[in-house]
Amino acid sequence: MKIHAFAIAGLLSCLITACNNNSKELSQAVKSLQQVDSAASVGTNIGNYATQVISAKTEVDTYLLKDKDSETAKKLSKVLNSHLAAVDWWRCDLSQAESFLKDEYDVASECRDAILPRIFELSPDIKKEAEQAIATKPMRHKSDSLDKSAMLQMIWQETSSDTKSLFKDTNQ
Numbered sequence: 001m002k003i004h005a006f007a008i009a010g011l012l013s014c015l016i017t018a019c020n021n022n023s024k025e026l027s028q029a030v031k032s033l034q035q036v037d038s039a040a041s042v043g044t045n046i047g048n049y050a051t052q053v054i055s056a057k058t059e060v061d062t063y064l065l066k067d068k069d070s071e072t073a074k075k076l077s078k079v080l081n082s083h084l085a086a087v088d089w090w091r092c093d094l095s096q097a098e099s100f101l102k103d104e105y106d107v108a109s110e111c112r113d114a115i116l117p118r119i120f121e122l123s124p125d126i127k128k129e130a131e132q133a134i135a136t137k138p139m140r141h142k143s144d145s146l147d148k149s150a151m152l153q154m155i156w157q158e159t160s161s162d163t164k165s166l167f168k169d170t171n172q
Contacts, residue, residue: 023170025059025062025063025066026063026067026072026076026170027170028059028062028063029056029059029060029062029063029076030076030163030166030167030170031059032055032056032058032059032060033056033059033060033076033079033080033083033159033163033166034163034167035052035055035056036049036052036053036056036083036159037156037159037160037163039052040152040156040159040160041156041160046087046090046091046094049086049087049090050087050091053080053083053084053086053087056080056083057080057084060076060077060079060080063076064076064077072166072169072170075162075165075166075169076166078122078162079159079162079163079166081118081122082119082122082123082155082158082159082162083155083159085115085118085119085122085155086152086155086156086159088111088115088118089112089115089119089148089151089152089155090152091111092108092109092111092112092115093108093148106141109140109141109143109144110141112141112143112146112148113141113142113143115143116130116142116143119151119155123154123155123158125154125158126151126154126155126158129154130146130151133145133146134146
């Protein structure tokens with residue numbers, strides 16, 4: 001009986017220590033995502049935004065090394081992946097023509113079309129709104145039916161909401 005009590009006490013101690021270690025890393029990951037949201041909310045450029053997202057990715061990945069299956073880990077991954085998709089969406093405007101047969105506009109549009117499925121998978125609400133716009137204003141490229149800046153704003157609004165939820169969940 002005494003052995004079991006010591007074993008349980010030791011196990012509880014390990015769990016508490018691991019939780020405290022995860023708590024610090026979780027706090028850092030959420031804080032870094034809050035910083036990305038702050039930069040996006042006040043206006044930023046693609047270089048600054050991408051740098052902030054890369055920094056947040058480092059913090060989130062550190063947390064995910066210890067916890068990749070919990071609901072919190074899934075929420076963190078979703079927010080980070082949404083920011084990564086936004087960076088890719090924004091970078092499409094910087095695309096250069098790949099050949100003389102395509103102009104830069106087509107390359108940027110094809111780039112955004114390739115990113116849409118990722119955005120739609122991460123956000124069913126954005127998918128619903130975007131598909132309505134695409135249906136009412138069909139174009140050669142799906143993304144041409146969408147306002148590029150409005151798409152970024154929708155992503156940022158959702159990531160901000162999700163990050164606030166994570167902050168609230170982790171500080172209770």
